[in-house]
Amino acid sequence: MPLMKYKHTFAFLLWAGIALLAAASPARAEGKFKLRPGAHGKICLTCHTEFSEKMKKKHIHTPLVDGQCSGCHNPHTSSHEKLMATGKDAICYQCHDQLVPEGARSAHKVAREGKCVSCHDPHASDNPANLLEAGNKLCFSCHKEMAAKIEGSKYKHAPVQKDCLGCHTPHASADNEQLLKTDVKSLCLKCHQTDQASFKTRHLGYPVEKSRCTSCHDPHGSSQGAILYDNVHKPLVSKMCNQCHNDAQSASPLALRKNGFELCQGCHYEMMNQTMNKKRMHWPLLDKTGCINCHSPHASAQSGLLKRPMLTLCGSCHTDTIARQERAQTPHPPVAEGDCTACHSPHASDNLFFMNEASTVNVCGNCHDWQTHSTHPIGEKVIDPRNQNITVQCMSCHRSHGTEYKHFMYLPDTQTLCVQCHEKYRR
Amino acid sequence: MRKLSVSISIFFLLLGAPFTATAETAKLKHLVSIYADADGMKLQNPDGVACQDDSLLVADSGNARIVRFSYKNSTLATEGQYPLENAYPIVVQVDAKGAIYYLDGKQRRIGMLSASGEPKGYLKFTGLPAPETLIPRSFRIDKENNIHLLDIFSERVVSVSPAGNFIKSIPFPEEYGFFSDLAIDQRGKIFLLDSINARIYVENEQGDGFAPLSRNMKEYMNFPTGISLDRNGQIFLTDEYGSGLVMIGRDGSFLGRKIGMGWIDGLLFYPSQLCINGSNQIFIADRSNSRVQLFGLAEK
Numbered sequence: 001m002p003l004m005k006y007k008h009t010f011a012f013l014l015w016a017g018i019a020l021l022a023a024a025s026p027a028r029a030e031g032k033f034k035l036r037p038g039a040h041g042k043i044c045l046t047c048h049t050e051f052s053e054k055m056k057k058k059h060i061h062t063p064l065v066d067g068q069c070s071g072c073h074n075p076h077t078s079s080h081e082k083l084m085a086t087g088k089d090a091i092c093y094q095c096h097d098q099l100v101p102e103g104a105r106s107a108h109k110v111a112r113e114g115k116c117v118s119c120h121d122p123h124a125s126d127n128p129a130n131l132l133e134a135g136n137k138l139c140f141s142c143h144k145e146m147a148a149k150i151e152g153s154k155y156k157h158a159p160v161q162k163d164c165l166g167c168h169t170p171h172a173s174a175d176n177e178q179l180l181k182t183d184v185k186s187l188c189l190k191c192h193q194t195d196q197a198s199f200k201t202r203h204l205g206y207p208v209e210k211s212r213c214t215s216c217h218d219p220h221g222s223s224q225g226a227i228l229y230d231n232v233h234k235p236l237v238s239k240m241c242n243q244c245h246n247d248a249q250s251a252s253p254l255a256l257r258k259n260g261f262e263l264c265q266g267c268h269y270e271m272m273n274q275t276m277n278k279k280r281m282h283w284p285l286l287d288k289t290g291c292i293n294c295h296s297p298h299a300s301a302q303s304g305l306l307k308r309p310m311l312t313l314c315g316s317c318h319t320d321t322i323a324r325q326e327r328a329q330t331p332h333p334p335v336a337e338g339d340c341t342a343c344h345s346p347h348a349s350d351n352l353f354f355m356n357e358a359s360t361v362n363v364c365g366n367c368h369d370w371q372t373h374s375t376h377p378i379g380e381k382v383i384d385p386r387n388q389n390i391t392v393q394c395m396s397c398h399r400s401h402g403t404e405y406k407h408f409m410y411l412p413d414t415q416t417l418c419v420q421c422h423e424k425y426r427r
Numbered sequence: 428m429r430k431l432s433v434s435i436s437i438f439f440l441l442l443g444a445p446f447t448a449t450a451e452t453a454k455l456k457h458l459v460s461i462y463a464d465a466d467g468m469k470l471q472n473p474d475g476v477a478c479q480d481d482s483l484l485v486a487d488s489g490n491a492r493i494v495r496f497s498y499k500n501s502t503l504a505t506e507g508q509y510p511l512e513n514a515y516p517i518v519v520q521v522d523a524k525g526a527i528y529y530l531d532g533k534q535r536r537i538g539m540l541s542a543s544g545e546p547k548g549y550l551k552f553t554g555l556p557a558p559e560t561l562i563p564r565s566f567r568i569d570k571e572n573n574i575h576l577l578d579i580f581s582e583r584v585v586s587v588s589p590a591g592n593f594i595k596s597i598p599f600p601e602e603y604g605f606f607s608d609l610a611i612d613q614r615g616k617i618f619l620l621d622s623i624n625a626r627i628y629v630e631n632e633q634g635d636g637f638a639p640l641s642r643n644m645k646e647y648m649n650f651p652t653g654i655s656l657d658r659n660g661q662i663f664l665t666d667e668y669g670s671g672l673v674m675i676g677r678d679g680s681f682l683g684r685k686i687g688m689g690w691i692d693g694l695l696f697y698p699s700q701l702c703i704n705g706s707n708q709i710f711i712a713d714r715s716n717s718r719v720q721l722f723g724l725a726e727k
């Protein structure tokens with residue numbers, strides 16, 4: 001019986017001991033770095049005193065509030081700067097892994113690349129979400145051209161003045177382009193009443209509420225009335241929509257009267273006649289979409305009613321050519337500046353590569369003075385030693401959209417290039 | 428019955444294996460470059476080539492002519508040259524009887540020449556369903572001499588008889604970049620080449636549409652504009668902006684690149700159309716080198 005009594009006492013003491021040990025363990029070793037009991041980030045702040053000011057800000061990053069400096073930093077050693085636990089472009093995604101959904105229709109470049117600190121202070125800020133600046137000011141610190149355009153617009157769009165985030169999402173949009181919160185039409189219809197008589201009158205009775213508003217209107221403001229884009233197609237200015245579309249009262253008012261170039265040649269017949277007589281056609285001009293592969297039929301921010309800036313537009317099909325330019329050691333100014341038509345005729349040409357002139361030497365000569373650039377013999381009378389059927393011209397040595405070598409040469413150095421023809425100097 | 432079907436499957440798998448191996452280990456050998464006809468007239472930016480077992484036709488675009496070469500016992504000889512009036516030939520084809528067809532890049536019409544090179548006017552279509560507008564970007568002639576046109580305006584492939592009578596049309600797939608060329612295999616299946624996405628589509632089993640055969644292969648090539656198949660169904664592409672030849676398996680898988688950019692024999696500079704004869708010899712219109720090159724395809 002006394003033995004039974006001791007047994008109970010022993011069991012009680014054993015369990016009490018285990019409970020005490022369990023309670024004492026965290027106090028003895030704080031996390032994987034075995035910090036002193038109760039240390040957390042406080043121990044870091046004993047040296048990093050500048051953080052005491054940070055901690056006074058309105059919005060503090062949650063790990064910092066909890067004193068979890070070691071959530072992002074390794075207190076001992078690291079292969080990454082600032083003793084980061086992983087690369088600076090990956091650290092945020094360790095917790096915020098859903099910011100850019102897989103297969104998102106559009107994503108903010110900085111978010112996709114993990115450059116979160118471009119917008120956020122990783123420790124603390126006086127702005128919500130730890131943003132470096134409040135409101136549009138932050139966006140405009142990078143999107144300077146947009147800022148200037150908005151500022152310079154005669155007719156301003158009120159939501160843009162207020163906050164970019166009224167229409168855009170800052171990280172990624174799963175289903176919409178341009179980081180838009182919803183599709184264009186739904187965004188506009190949140191504010192604009194399309195059932196009002198004035199709306200219908202202004203749009204000549206066409207059911208435009210079913211189409212994309214930004215094909216005519218610049219959502220960021222414009223110097224044209226009704227915030228139409230700065231360059232407006234003449235029939236739209238003169239409210240002659242039925243030159244291209246069916247009548248507003250017809251069964252399918254927004255349908256086009258003809259497809260592709262056949263529609264446009266009704267007015268642009270001179271240009272089309274010239275184009276159609278050329279030997280080499282830029283074929284997309286003749287497909288079902290035709291001219292509006294490249295041009296906006298209503299209005300555009302770009303001259304010539306181009307859909308997008310030329311470099312982006314041409315690069316949407318000729319990705320390899322534009323990518324080559326981006327990799328090039330020596331950028332070719334017309335390409336870098338998106339002035340593709342400095343050398344090419346975009347509709348059609350009698351020349352290879354849709355060049356503006358038959359002679360490549362002449363095309364290049366528009367910017368580069370012959371004989372001042374090089375005294376190497378070039379031209380129609382100089383046969384290329386590598387190939388009896390071609391002559392020596394600028395593209396015999398240079399690839400105009402750039403190469404991985406200097407001066408957009410095909411080969412890594414002058415010697416290697418020159419001995420292609422001047423074989424006797426080969427080493 | 429099940430055992431029999433398994434045995435048949437294994438037999439065909441074993442039969443298929445050497446073909447795959449051929450594709451992956453194939454070696455190209457430069458055989459000859461054609462610079463001029465027998466009279467010494469130099470080729471100028473030829474865009475098109477068409478070959479039969481014993482002959483080669485060249486669309487000598489810059490000289491506005493078609494040149495016919497015979498190719499017997501590894502020897503090329505000029506058989507004739509046929510100047511074209513107010514035309515700019517960019518694709519050429521020959522039917523089983525030797526009649527010549529070319530796509531005139533200037534008028535976007537199919538011109539015809541007899542086997543001896545006499546002009547036969549332009550191909551006229553009858554019975555074409557709406558829409559009436561047809562703009563051919565390329566075309567091919569099959570074993571029955573029927574003509575298949577890549578109609579970029581109405582987004583379809585139109586098949587007509589040699590007399591131009593409508594046979595059928597197959598709509599383009601819903602999503603694509605831009606189709607530059609088409610090809611036909613030994614069974615008569617049509618293949619389409621999307622240059623922008625470097626992707627190949629193939630006619631479906633029902634023959635009423637096209638389905639992707641390959642994925643987007645832009646990482647392997649720049650801007651392919653020519654497609655042809657050999658007798659085993661292996662696909663060859665000319666990568667125009669990448670100045671090379673690309674080999675694709677029958678299942679649409681990327682097998683490799685051959686030939687590099689350059690000016691000496693055996694290299695390419697912005698090539699366009701290609702054709703493959705029954706002896707697995709590949710003719711390439713090496714356009715910006717102003718020549719046609721012939722390569723032999725052999726196993727390593």
